[in-house]
Amino acid sequence: DVPCDSTKSCPDGSTCCKTKEGGWACCPLPQAVCCDDFIHCCPHGTTCNVAAGSCDETSGSQPWFEKLPVKLISSHNVAVTQVSSVHSDVPCDSTKSCPDGSTCCKTQEGGWACCPLPQAVCCDDFIHCCPHGTTCNVAAGSCDETSGSQPWFEKLPVKLISGQNVAVTQVHSDVPCDSTKSCPYGSTCCKTQEGGWACCPLPQAVCCDDFIHCCPHGTTCNVAAGSCDETSGSQPWFEKLPALPRAGQWSPGNVNCDSSHVCPDSNTCCKNIDGDWGCCPLPEAVCCTDGEHCCPANYKCDVTRVSCIRGDVVIPWYNKMSSQSTPAPSLDLGAVECDEQSSCSADSTCCYLSTGEWGCCPLPEAVCCPDQQHCCPKGYRCDLRRRSCIKSTWLHVEIVPLAHIDDQKPQSSVSEKDIQCGGGHSCKDSETCCPTSQTTWGCCPSPKAVCCDDMKHCCPAGYKCGAGGTCTLAVGFDWNNWDNWRAFFAKNKRAIIL
Template sequence: MKLVILLIMSLVSLTLGGPLKESAVQNPLAEMLTNRNNCKDGKTCPTSATCCSSLNDESRCCAYPNAVCCSDGLHCCPVGYQCDITSNTCMKGDEMLDADLTRMYKNVICPDGQSECPDGNTCCKLSSGKYGCCPLPNAVCCSDGQHCCPSGYTCDVSSGTCTRGNSIVPWYEKSPATPVKVESVVCPDGQSECPDGNTCCKLSSGQYGCCPLPNAVCCSDGQHCCPSGYTCDVSSGTCTRGNSIVPWYEKSPATPVKVESVVCPDGQSECPDGNTCCKLSSGQYGCCPLPNAVCCSDGQHCCPSGYTCDVSAGTCSRGNSIVSWYEKSSATPINVESVICPDGQSECPDGNTCCKLSSGQYGCCPLPNAVCCSDGEHCCPSGYTCDVSAGTCSLGNSIVSWYEKSSATPINVESVICPDGQSECPDGNTCCKLSSGQYGCCPLPNAVCCSDGQHCCPSGYTCDISSGTCSRGDNIVKWTSKLNANSTIKKLQTVLSASSDIICPDGKTSCPSSNTCCSLGEAGKWGCCPVSNAVCCEDHIHCCPSGYSCGTHSCQKGSKHLPFLTKSTGLLIIENPNVKDDQHLLFQPDETISHEKSGDNIMCPDEKSSCPSGSTCCQTPGNIYGCCPYQAAICCADLIHCCPSGYSCDNSIGTCTKDDHIMPWANKLPPF
């Protein structure tokens, strides 16, 4: 078809008085496309250039013909010269030539930064939205997403040609670009990186930027840099070395380092790639900066693979080889996107599927788009069928083991506390009074509460009771019905009952469900060891994890040693809510007590409630005050718990922490 079009155009041209111009069909373009040097890795360089290999055997082009490729894999010199890497120059006898750092170049990087085209090509977007390569320099990209024209020409999509005045040539077809394989230079902060052949330089912001030169000199203005061996002349904006003066280079921002992480066995923390997850003395995971490391029993150190920890000497040994041990650092929490289950109250990790358990609640299948099996415990990959009798998943002749579901986690939703202090609405709702006088929830933020006590309107709208609509100017929408609000008192009771469900042998004390009741030896008092099925030590102070025995100074299991765990005071079970436990529980204060009547009591900030001397007033949901049984206590942000002075509230696991010491936090009682 193109040939027919060209013949027709040739006839038209001859009719108009002459042949087509020679420049329209030959020389610069054709010569540039056909006369190229093939490099070892299949890439090409122009005939006027030389193929050189970088240190990673990737081809680069040196703009000199028959050039000398320097051993650093970055530079080159003209034929007859020798590379002097130390001085960054090209030498020929006594003659010195500055090595042009731009002489060796690689492919053309496309604007997306993720694809590249051969040198001498132009990046053009394809109809798919990705980048392709036009085999011309500075080409014009045609709107059909498949073709291109030489620089200065216009695409004629209807005829499939390129035109410039009377000159008409066929258009060129684009080819797909190749993904960029970029070696990176990691900057000293360990969090940013620059492309291969660049130098990390601090910007004026204090963050790192990239100078497009290897081993560059970073200028003090925080924006520019100079080639190796040169000095920055900030006043003139140049780089100097003796009589040689060149323009300085501008830095570009560095990119964040994408680090693969090692997920720790708890599934909730991770360490950098090349590290090993090791348990700390706190029971949480830390990171040993070695691969496949040996975790030492002191809970703070680790040794290289194949070595043995010598805790007494603080070293690592293997035969006659003795090296210092390494210190662990804290692991970082994993930020996981969640899949919300259909009940709206539970969620699973990203890449999982919500499946109903036999209990009727939702569990998590560790596969995307999985098939939930009818036994309520297992699941199969997408497209497979559950064979409950065989405990397998089948797809045609393919049979694989089925997967086990795990429990989903409850969704933590922030609530809006209503003005009465006793009811709440979901986050993003507005509290509105119902016709009953109680509060309800309008499912809109900053809503307008309608006077009928049942409906509400979006922010900025007016309720039209007669028509049952919301109006703003000419815009009229249906109004929204309110829902009943939840009781914060019931929520408090639920939290209390769920958090203290192990009854100690005295029948009067309780510990959190994941703890163990241990005797404190004081007149039959009981305390809580912060692990389940623990071993209670005879000193009535310490305890050890299951399987360990209480030693003189630590918990022992064969050659393993762990620091002692410390018991905390148990929580008294309140049978009569009017009886205050001023030793263990955080409880509701007395209603309205005057200063004269309060005696040694502490008046709370609302000036209506008081707590016993030696306790602390803490706010609860709804601006109600409760009493924490510790003096100068820490009131936790959940408005339900508190911790002793010097401890911090750990909301994630429901404890009070101070260095390596962990104790259960205290609970508030519901209002009376």
């Protein structure tokens, strides 16, 4: 082990880093640089770039490392054996330990975290760590060395010792896999079992035969043990990430469901319970059998739990939006209030847009991303560089797609100016006056809406009233105009009753 002081130590191949509280944490890199944020660390010879979240070197930048929380040692003070390693765990103190090949790092609360690098440098932000011999650059979010920078690493919670992922910061040109696919700078292209491409978040990495994991350069995949073996021992392996379309290959446009139905770009066509098409706001999504919901790729729908599951990971499932036979907005008693003037439909989340207005994320209690365009499920954090939502679960990073925020104006609950309907009746300026009889008026909760001839229903702009109280897509409806996406979830199948 690498001694931090007289009482603390980190695993061989890792680096001791000070925490903000003055304790110790382990960066999973040898001779690593501890970043000033007390959270990250970078490889030896690089410099932490805290602002950019990377480790800088003369040749460019790479993602930095985040330290990992430690694991509880049994009451008999016997180190818990790491399943994916041939060596024992690294003790942080008498009760905590980290996997072999990682580094103990102090957390801001004074506890322990595990950096997935040997002899790593613990960053001052108490979150990240850097490889041995590098320096944490908290401001840049990188691990700096004399030759340049590389990304720093993020710490992950402990328990399941496999599948650590390193966030990749794309600074330089992508790594081409073929003429249409590429991976971020500092990563490696690996073939998938289906013949496609995935990205290993390590440079010049070894692609494992299971088509799922990869190992650092100079090591060998041990699929049976779930580790990366080298002459000095083993270290946890890494999980590959989906490859991205190469620059210039991204072609925004509608997704064709059939000859007459389409969904917006980056959506998936799913059949509704009534046999019509609906749009799941995720690419290559899994359509749930209830006809109303969908889940990210590689997840399974759990109808009984109303969730998307992947192993031990459970996330909320996504609401679908209809593609053509689309319901009108409905008065939702469970509406989510954004402020005194705006609200979103139930099972959604208010998120600020770059315009300064409110938008609606189609997920309950979601995380609003800093780009003010996307959102992630509860418990996940936005990784805009990967265009994904990630969640650390027992040393395993789960990745799901970003969801797009509906950037129309949410339903107004307070209006600055009422619309006069006539006969002493008025509606809010975000609504539309619709006759309910020869002498009375009703308010449709959608601006510039279409009033149905039955005087009972209304449909949003761009739709026409259909049989049975439904709203049908009118000619010329623009899917790219998010103003037309107001709460059109498949579970709301009827036009609003005035």
